[in-house]
Amino acid sequence: xxxxxFPGRPVRPGDRLRPVPGTSGSLLVDNIGELVTNExxxxxxxxxRRGAALLVEDGQVAWVGSSRDAPAADRRTDAGGAAVLPGFxxxxxxxxxxxxxAAEFAARMAGxxxxxxxxRTTVGATRAASDGDxxxxxxxxxxxxxxxxTTTVEIKSGYGLNVADEARSLRIAAEFTEDTTFLGAHxxxxxxxxxxxxxxxxxxxxxxxxxxxxxxxxxxxxERGAFDADHARAILACGQAVxxxxxxxxxxxxxxxxxxxxxxxxxxxxxxxTHLTDADIDALASRRxxxxxxxxxxxxxxxxxxxxxxFSTRSPYPDARRLLDAGVTVxxxxxxxxxxxxxxxxxxxxxxxxxxMRMTPAEAVxxxxxxxxxxxxxxxxxxxxxxxxxxxxxxxxxxxxxLAYRPGVPLIRQVLHNGVPR
Ligand SMILES: [Zn+2]
Numbered sequence: 001x002x003x004x005x006f007p008g009r010p011v012r013p014g015d016r017l018r019p020v021p022g023t024s025g026s027l028l029v030d031n032i033g034e035l036v037t038n039e040x041x042x043x044x045x046x047x048x049r050r051g052a053a054l055l056v057e058d059g060q061v062a063w064v065g066s067s068r069d070a071p072a073a074d075r076r077t078d079a080g081g082a083a084v085l086p087g088f089x090x091x092x093x094x095x096x097x098x099x100x101x102a103a104e105f106a107a108r109m110a111g112x113x114x115x116x117x118x119x120r121t122t123v124g125a126t127r128a129a130s131d132g133d134x135x136x137x138x139x140x141x142x143x144x145x146x147x148x149x150t151t152t153v154e155i156k157s158g159y160g161l162n163v164a165d166e167a168r169s170l171r172i173a174a175e176f177t178e179d180t181t182f183l184g185a186h187x188x189x190x191x192x193x194x195x196x197x198x199x200x201x202x203x204x205x206x207x208x209x210x211x212x213x214x215x216x217x218x219x220x221x222x223e224r225g226a227f228d229a230d231h232a233r234a235i236l237a238c239g240q241a242v243x244x245x246x247x248x249x250x251x252x253x254x255x256x257x258x259x260x261x262x263x264x265x266x267x268x269x270x271x272x273x274t275h276l277t278d279a280d281i282d283a284l285a286s287r288r289x290x291x292x293x294x295x296x297x298x299x300x301x302x303x304x305x306x307x308x309x310x311f312s313t314r315s316p317y318p319d320a321r322r323l324l325d326a327g328v329t330v331x332x333x334x335x336x337x338x339x340x341x342x343x344x345x346x347x348x349x350x351x352x353x354x355x356x357m358r359m360t361p362a363e364a365v366x367x368x369x370x371x372x373x374x375x376x377x378x379x380x381x382x383x384x385x386x387x388x389x390x391x392x393x394x395x396x397x398x399x400x401x402x403l404a405y406r407p408g409v410p411l412i413r414q415v416l417h418n419g420v421p422r
Contacts, residue, residue: 025074027056027390027419030067033081033398037064038370038383045366046400047385054084056390063386073189077421078412080133082277083364083399087151087391087415088346089372089382091179092247092271092304092333096140096169097159099125100338105312114253114313115225118339119187126159126169135172141336144344146422147414151391152372152381154333156219163207170214179376181217181247182208185227185235200231204238217268218244222258229257234266245377251275252309263287263301269331269375271304271312274318284328291374298329302375305367307352308334308341320367331371332364345390351407361404390419 032052039047053070055063063071104118126134138155145153155177157169166184173180177381184203192199193399208218218239222232226249236246246265250258252272259280262270270284287300303323310317323330335341343349346368353364373382380389395402396413403411 008136009181011227025063027077027128028070029054029056029077029079029392029394029416030070030086032067032079032084034083034400035064035384036083036085036365036369036400037385038086039259039385045370046203046362047388054392056416056419059390061384061386061388061390062386064384069083073256077394079394081398082413083395083397083402085149085387085393085400086369086382086383086384087393087394087417088149088368089152089370089376089378090145090150090333090336090344090346091154091269091372091375092306092335093141093145093153093155093185093344094158094335094337095138095141095153095155095176096134096157096173097122097126097338098129098133100342105342108313111283113177114315114340115143117225120190122159122338123161123187123189127162127165131168131172134169138172138176142345145336145346146415146417147412148345148347148410149393149415150344150346151389151417152179152376152378153177154217154376156181156183156341157211157215159183159220160187160221161186161189163202163210166207167210167214170211174214178216179220179378180215181219182211182215182239182244183219183221184208184211185220185232187221187226190296196231200227200234203235208238209240212239212242212244215244217247219247219249221249222261223249223253223256225253229261232258232261233265236261237268240265243256247271251280255280259284259303268302269302269304270375271333271335272306272309272318273303273323274310274315276318276322281323281326281328285326291379296373299327302329302331302371304331304333304371304375305353305357306333306341307349307357308336308343310356311352312341312343317352317356318365319358320353324359324363328403329371329374330359330363330367331375332373333372347403347411348407351404354404355407364404365400390416392416
């Protein structure tokens with residue numbers, strides 16, 4: 001995918017591959033019943049191959065083809081006729097926090113509405129936590145994700161909301177992922193409640209300066225009760241000026257300006273997209289970008305849907321069908337956070353997307369892999385073709401269909417991350 005002219009430093013095949021102990025030599029994954037490559041062909045975006053094998057060398061996919069033609073390798077894994085997929089790319093997660101909000105969830109399930117106000121509860125706990133506590137939480141959730149097949153994750157700040165705690169949140173996040181996102185504009189913290197202009201000035205000034213060295217992206221919660229279009233535009237423009245790519249939390253709780261602001265700024269992704277007008281969808285569909293995928297292009301701005309949030313706030317789900325039929329590129333992500341979506345499970349999100357958002361299983365699996373990669377403007381993950389990172393899942397099932405067909409069942413038999421069994 002070309003990223004020329006768009007912010008968000010691109011990651012390309014072979015970039016940032018750290019030498020990992022145990023990856024020397026080649027590994028053949030053989031006897032694959034159904035291999036999802038995402039190389040795509042007209043009518044088959046998943047690029048499914050049957051009776052396939054895949055060769056891993058130096059942490060990358062070196063060869064894909066028929067089991068009959070498989071080359072020799074130093075080691076061999078027999079997939080036993082199971083399905084093999086690219087590792088999930090979870091492009092939206094808030095993992096740097098302390099405490100939990102189980103009581104708030106229980107109150108919501110007893111009938112109280114979700115307003116986003118509980119974020120401030122987590123801010124208090126996060127500021128009071130030690131670096132070690134925060135690092136342990138990120139590590140625990142990252143490990144939980146890996147066990148469920150997620151090999152790439154984006155991690156946001158947004159529970160520090162002062163200069164020191166936003167910077168340390170991103171510094172810790174950067175220990176776990178390349179895709180770190182500065183979300184100083186999550187909500188206006190209590191101490192700035194009566195002077196939001198001053199808070200926006202702080203986010204654009206000293207907070208951005210302290211956060212930017214650890215961040216690839218900048219994000220704003222553009223919503224009633226959080227940041228309006230003018231504040232969001234100002235913050236995102238400051239981030240772009242120092243080289244950060246743009247993402248937006250948009251149109252979650254009601255219709256609003258977030259989606260069209262994201263398109264205007266060339267955002268890589270607008271996330272949530274629960275309440276969209278026809279004009280929002282037209283704006284998303286109107287700007288396209290060349291890519292390496294089968295379709296040959298994506299929309300510049302991906303619509304990232306987060307059904308865990310609707311599940312956990314008992315809210316109406318976004319309509320993925322409307323976006324897909326308009327030609328908008330769709331990603332699925334967990335939104336993993338302690339308030340509105342405390343799930344780390346991409347298989348759960350796939351099942352919700354199929355059952356509740358009118359996606360086919362194939363569309364949901366594509367959105368959870370290649371779609372997430374598009375939302376992060378990455379071409380090295382989300383597919384299993386030569387040159388891609390050897391991030392893959394061997395399912396305990398013969399087909400990707402089982403991810404939605406058997407909801408809640410632990411179907412991830414084995415995960416390879418950078419070619420290393422985990
Ligand atoms: Zn979020």
